[in-house]
Amino acid sequence: MKIMPNRMDRGFYQYQTEFEQKALEVLRSGWYVLGKEVSSFEEEFAAYTGAKYCVGVGNGLDALWLAFKVLGIGQGDEVIVQANTYIASVMGITINGATPVFVEPDEYYSIDADKIEEKITDKTKAILVVHLYGQASNMEKILTLCKKYNLRLVEDCAQSHGACYQGKMTGTFGDIGCFSFYPSKNLGAFGDGGAIVTNDEQIAKDMKMYRNYGSEKRYYNKVVGANSRLDELQAGLLRVRLSHMEELTKEKEQIALTYLKELNNPYFTLPKLLAGANHVWHQFVLCSQYRDELIQYLEEKEIGTIIHYPVPPHLAEAYEYLGFKEGDFPITERYAKSVVSIPMYNGMTEEEQKIVIEALNAFVPGKFR
Ligand SMILES: Cc1ncc(COP(=O)(O)O)c(C=O)c1O
Incomplete structure (x- = not known):
């Protein structure tokens, strides 16, 4: 699937x-x-x-x-x-x-x-x-x-x-x-x-x-x-x-709670929650120094991911005129190289989520390539 x-x-x-x-x-x-x-x-x-x-x-x-x-x-x-x-x-x-x-961003992005x-x-x-x-x-x-x-x-x-x-x-x-x-x-x-x-x-x-x-x-x-x-x-x-926003938001929260509870792998970190703030889980973002390998591994298992975002605006061609270069915003650049959004949507089934969790928990860098 x-x-x-x-x-x-x-x-x-x-x-x-x-x-x-x-x-x-x-x-x-x-x-x-x-x-x-x-x-x-x-x-x-x-x-x-x-x-x-x-x-x-x-x-x-x-x-x-x-x-x-x-x-x-x-x-x-x-x-x-x-x-x-x-x-x-x-x-x-x-x-x-x-x-x-x-x-630069903080640890909550x-x-x-x-x-x-x-x-x-x-x-x-x-x-x-x-x-x-x-x-x-x-x-x-x-x-x-x-x-x-x-x-x-x-x-x-x-x-x-x-x-x-x-x-x-x-x-x-x-x-x-x-x-x-x-x-x-x-x-x-x-x-x-x-x-x-x-x-x-x-x-x-x-x-x-x-x-x-x-x-x-x-x-x-x-x-x-x-x-x-x-x-x-x-x-x-x-x-x-x-008119259905409350239930739609709750549904996403439930999916996120399951991810937070069941994802467990030292090769990536889970999103951190800021005290006093709430999260409506537009994206569920993992962070990993092995990000590119993780994406490839998931792709082989037919699990899609997206990077939000691979090119930070200060390094985009459109903003060359601002005169920034690589290294100017190291935290941002590190995130651009290590974040990955995993499947998260209204209507996601428990079975789909289970497949994603099992695959992520089994990931070991180098082992599947
Ligand atoms: C953070 C952020 N700002 C602005 C936009 C722009 O919205 P739109 O795609 O409707 O122009 C988006 C979405 O694409 C976004 O994610």
Whole structure:
């Protein structure tokens, strides 16, 4: 039996009838962009996160760059971000012309809050926190720094739908929380989708303007904006999935608990849990100096894995112009060489998980090649 790192079809079949009914309802409605499904989803997702406002956009990257746009952060400004993130976090900063200032991660793969202060300059305008892999970052220290230096706080919650820090949802700590609903995400659509949440009415209004060609009133354009609108079909399907979020998150937690309890092998380490934070297990990430051999070994057993992420943004070709080189962020670079995400998805069967656990526990470097 082949086991893939993610199975999005399983997530569909879990609520097939509801998805199909909603899709037909939207298709038959004759209204496909910015309608009642989008506004209902925005209300429901704001309520889910505990934020006052939600504005749907086209995808997670748009949520990020539009967030910095709305905050007026661009050319000449610096934004602090962890070095070991998905490149979209960094593009959200640089699309506006601002400069990313990288900080090494801690043992939880989150930004190391103790290393932020040394990177703050008079150009620093914001911190972008990424709740990577689904675990909330240490918000207490970050909030203190934002207050002390009067910095904006943007959260990249593309991987952390429903994750809390000390009981408060990620996305609601700062000025803007940015979400992706890419199909593989914990709250996934059936195509691209994204949203921002905020407690600031003006930010919500501006975001609505920017997502729609910079207009509040049709054909009257105040600023140069984007065409980045969550569509009715995705919003309707997201509403279905959102209504099941609690059970979907619990299911992933159960899979993670089983992995944490039953995986036992000195050749890799398990993810560490930060006190006060909760983890919604977008990814279950192992760390091993034998990572590449482990991947090959699992492949031979028809178990798929993914590396999140093999090339850190500071070494990506797209960011050559920033002038970084190998060795500049050793912890990030070590993670890029040693992390691997193992199968984790809603609808994963006990049998599939058992196969993955048995294979991982039997791994010995050098022995199977
Ligand atoms: C951490 C992070 N930020 C941003 C994004 C961008 O989201 P999208 O793919 O919807 O543009 C993703 C997902 O791809 C992500 O994982």
